[in-house]
Amino acid sequence: MNVAADMRDMKSRPTVPEAPSMENKSCRARIGGLAYSLRVAVAGNPNCGKTTIFNHLTGAHQHVGNYSGVTVEKKEGILRHEGREIIFLDLPGAYSLSSSSQEERIACDTLLAGNEQAVLYVADSGLLDRSLLLAVQIREMGRPMVLACNMIDELREQGHDIDFDRLSALLNVTALATVGVSGQGVGELLPALERTASAEVPPPLMVSYGPALDPSLAEMTDLVEKQHPQILRYYGDVSPRWMALMLLEGNETAWDAVHASGEAAEKAAWSVSAKAECLAKAQGETIEDIIAVQRFAFTRSVVRDCLCGAGEKKGRMSLSDRLDKALAHSFFGAAAMVAVLYAMFNLVIFVGAYPQEWLENAFAWLGGALRDALPEGFFTSLVTDGIIDGLGGVLSFVPLIIILFVLIAVLEDSGYMARMAYIADRLFHAFGLHGTSVMPYIIAGGIAGGCAIPGVMATRTMTSPLERLATMLTLPYMTCGAKLPVVLLLAGTFFPENAANVLFLVVVASWLMAFAMALLLRLTVLRGPSTPMVMEMPPYRWPSLRTILIHGWERTWMYLRKAVVVLLPVSILLWASMTFPSLPAETTLDFENRKGQLILKAEDKSAPQERRDALQKQIADLDNAREAAALRHSLAGRIAVWLETFTEPVGFNWRTDVALIGGIAAKEAIVATLGTAYSLGSDVEGDDAPLSALLKSDPTWSPAVALSLLVFVLLYSPCFVTLVVIRQESGSWKWVAFSIVFNTALAYAAAFAAYRCALSGGLS
Template identity: 45%
Template sequence: MSKTITIALAGNPNAGKTTLFNTLTGARQHVGNYPGVTVEKKAGAYIFPSGEQATIVDLPGTYSLTAYSVEEVVARDYLVQEKPDVVINITDASNLERNLYLSTQLLELGVPMIIALNMIDVAQDRGITLDAQRLSDLLKVPVIPILARSGKGTPELMGNALELARKNTPWNPLHISYGEDVDLALRTMAECISEAGFMTDSYTPRWLALKYLEGDSQIQEKGRKNNPTVDAQLQEIVARVSAHLHQTMETYPEAIIADHRYGYLKSVLRQEVITHKFDIDRLHASDRIDKVLTNRFLGPLIMLGVLLGLYKFTFTYSALPVAWIETFFGWLGTILSGLLPDGHLKSMLISGVIDGMGGVLGFVPLIMFMFFGIAILEDSGYLARVAFMMDRVFRIFGLHGSSVMAYIVSGGIAGGCAVPGVMAARTLRSPRERLATLLTVSFMNCGAKLPVLALLTATFFSNNQAQLMFLLTLLAWGVALTAAKVLRLTVLRGESTPFVMELPPYRFPTFRGLLIHTWERTWQYIKKAGTTILAISILIWAMMTFPGLPKSEEEFFAQQRQEVTASADQTTEALSLKEKLAAIDTAQAGSSLRHSLAGRIGTAMESVSWLPGFDWRTNIALVGGFAAKEVIVTTLGTAYSLGETDPEANGSLAETLARDPHWNPVVALALIVFVMFYAPCFVTVVCISRESGSWKWGVFSICFNTGFAFLLATLVYQGGRALGFAG
């Protein structure tokens, strides 16, 4: 048995890379992160018919191999450092010339590669005929037409990959001529690099020289660290050529290089590789759809409708499975409380573990439905249209049309998560727009806030729940955008960055792709729930249980109980005796919770939290919510179920709140507003810090958000009371 073969998938975004990855690896996938950065690293297993095994790595989609974005750096570093046995370059056959631009860069790097011509059916429909054999002969790499969706052509593709891996040929970089000036500079620089042995263990001299000329900041930085003298020499040549080109032709080295790459491609494609049957400007089905969906008047209306539809879909269809899960955990709690003896263990299992897990898992169906909807929008190509239509608006707030992705993933369509949202902000190039997005995405209604919002709206605004939830989403957008503008005018002042983006053709999402997409994100949520939140749930249970009441107080309650029982013997009926005893139990539970660590913190906070109308129980829940927003509901639940002393009789939290005299719609609304905007959860704060490269911004987001939320919630509560809605 030979070693496992490594195959990397590289290609433009929207070329069908992920579809091919799913087709090849099916469910045998592993999602991780590249070290140091938060770009997703997807790897999966593939077994050849001959029994050999391969690891398939899905590189992030890129248009180029310069260091324009983190994705490009990750893809390039992976290829150079990990040296995969084979690279499969997936190209969109209906848009081949642009797609082959990345291929030429891969060829220049010299990796052993195969070109997969994906979506040949679309190309055929568009009247494009491709001669794969001819292209293969000209580029000197195998070219295989495939349909990633159905898997057609993939056996041949993988057969070629295996053959190439077995050959194990050394890397063979392609040399393209870039015209006299650049070629001369390249030669001089390459010589200089070879002589000095400048980073030659990782890169070939010509490739390094090329990157210097292209103004590649990552490579130049590495070079400066590696050998400042050679770096200075190279920089000097680059400066000379740049000045010359600018004087004579008013152009830049990187422009010349790109032009010649395209020139090379054009010359290849012109040799009877590609023929167009129709006029190239012919309107495709996708363009006709766009005439409606991005229409000046209809477009925005349809967009609003689509987003509203997603809401209805999520809330309506997830209701039933949510109820099932709640029933299941209720049943589990009853069974367990019957089996276990009274004491701390029982209390921990029921109030800590089961309530905690139940509260979190109960929202899994909701999150699944929401992610399914988002996956449809993403995979169909509609999300890019949303960015296109929204850019003009976003720019007003000092953001970028691409910010919309980060906002939507974070919960702009409620139910996202700020953690991937913060990561999605990485596609933004400008540090300022990115930071502004990073710091404001957490204002969105993420999936973890939904339980709180859903609980409170269902309890206090049951007649207009869907409408209110929609309004709350609009409010989140309003606040996030305003905050972004404020940041861009103050701490993050500066210029805006390029908005060059592809509008991929509309496609029917594959069901399999949707399922994998949905499952991946849901699983991330469950994993978070299963680990962090379970631990926090138990921790909070402990904080709410210890230290217990002092002996003297326990004796006081026991004595009261005895008195009531004794005096009840003759006169009163059994029912009223039971009531009296229950009242004592509640009083005892109440005072022991107040006595606990959490109760002390919550009570101490009441000195300020009376302003937005929160009592100590809410305060405890909000403190817990900093660890993870999911915990808010479970903590409230634990606080109230502990208060009732009898875990077997724990009615739903909604009923408890509805009955509690402290609660009314104004308090609920103030809490909703506070939960929406206060400090992001700990995981998000960590991500913000990591993405922005400084803990300063993480701390900033905690203070900024909490201060803002406190102000707004106080305004709602005091305003509502003054207007007399608190009744």
């Protein structure tokens, strides 16, 4: 233990929570006068089925947000039970209250604040000794508890059972059996919670830490309780002995509280802690080891006392171990992972394509209907081209996102996600990332066709902050589905013999670029030690359908809310910049006159059919030419023309520039805008042939330009929705600005290099 380091640390982190009003000494009274409502904190290890129980209790009445200042999900659910309102707060999964990770810190701080009248602790019955480690700590703190021994069916299948009366008595809790997946026993938790909350607060649990630590612990307890009771003033009814234990353990939160209690308290605590450390050292041990070993010995003795039954059958690990022989194998495991990812990707893209198409068609139909119904003019254009197209762009991704999140939830709940992180860790770690980065990368388009939006959102499953940011900022380089049309158009036009190879190279290049940039970020702006991997690989289990659906829904809803709020104004802005200023009256009049004359000629029934068809085509051409002229005249067009000087070194003309501007709204817009700028009308999707032919015949285009544009599109600024999601997930506009500026600068530099190399290589 390093008290000195802890003391240095805490000066930079004044995280002591707000002091509650002093007259409310009891945590029971501190609920703003709402005596009828009951607040319950739900705690437990990761993978113990905590979320399943939480979902069973609260159903869809959940509120998902973030804990202030961090990106850890905060979930609250409300339940009405016999006229009372019960609020459940789902704490992040944790293994201890030693605050070694963000999640554990939050769990610890929430429990310390004591705003909940009872703790519902969910334990994995098959792993009772380790599961109880955290429960014991919460009871040592002094919180009243209902202990749900979850997955009791697995334990009973093995021929064991738990003596619940004995367990309840040993820990001074109400212990009950539950099966989260089926909901068995969940209903009995509510009356137990109400009884626990209305009864007298039980005395805190006393665990002996042996002759090496108990004297020091007693001394520190005395210091906290009698000499400097102000240390405890921030926390609702925390056991002084628990606070003393945290101080001896070197817990940062506890030392913060001591630091805030004045110099005398700090000095005294420091001296007791230093003495304890010396005592432990004299026995060749550390305080951390003593605490951990003794506490584990305690939970094991509790389990020995309470576990009954012969246990003839094999443990649940045996099937899991057999699966792991293949799925976590050092060679076949990697192959299996690629296969799983590939299957998943196909499922998302192919199954998701249908509802996506329906939604797109529905919006196109709506736009068309409104265009017909409303008088021609800017208002109609705003509604159809601005709002409907913008909304359609956001909403058409929803099916993909739902499917994706459902699949991610399956992978998470089945236990396979941990195996993927395990298998990929060596590779990702080499570039300053983490094994858990593999999923977001793949979703974002690691296998061509993904989407950066759910990719950024999938970084939620990562718990290491620096690696998470590095992943989030580099995954937009992946070949997402919206970049594919550009790749296919350019490859088909300029490298027709090697189109497939070009696509493959693009995917490889995107991975290399993402890895290289992740490494660069981790060595510069995101410099810091890599988060160690200490990860449980839970046994494989069938995921619960209910949990998966709730999971998928709430994440989708979050995406929708944010995306619509931000994207709508942005798409209107983009529409305006591509519409205004409109063509001057005389130009418009000229177009109208010419069109009128053509229409008159075309309506002449005496002319031969071919002549009339030719005239119709001339009318369409004229309309397209007018659209192109309007685009060039608009603000976006003018910016693009102005940009031409800067993009000339990478080989782009103003038409390409305006398409790239459109691509910031959504990469799907690139090919469509290019079509408009080349006077083909924006409806070039599905039929690239005219655009392809035009590009080929345009003297400003060449294979070198195509290569340069490919590189640029791959790397430049993420689309708006991705930026919105980056803001949401990173919690800062700083990283949004970084993504726009850095990625575009990088894209320019890389495109320049590619262009020059191609030119000198004779690709002109």
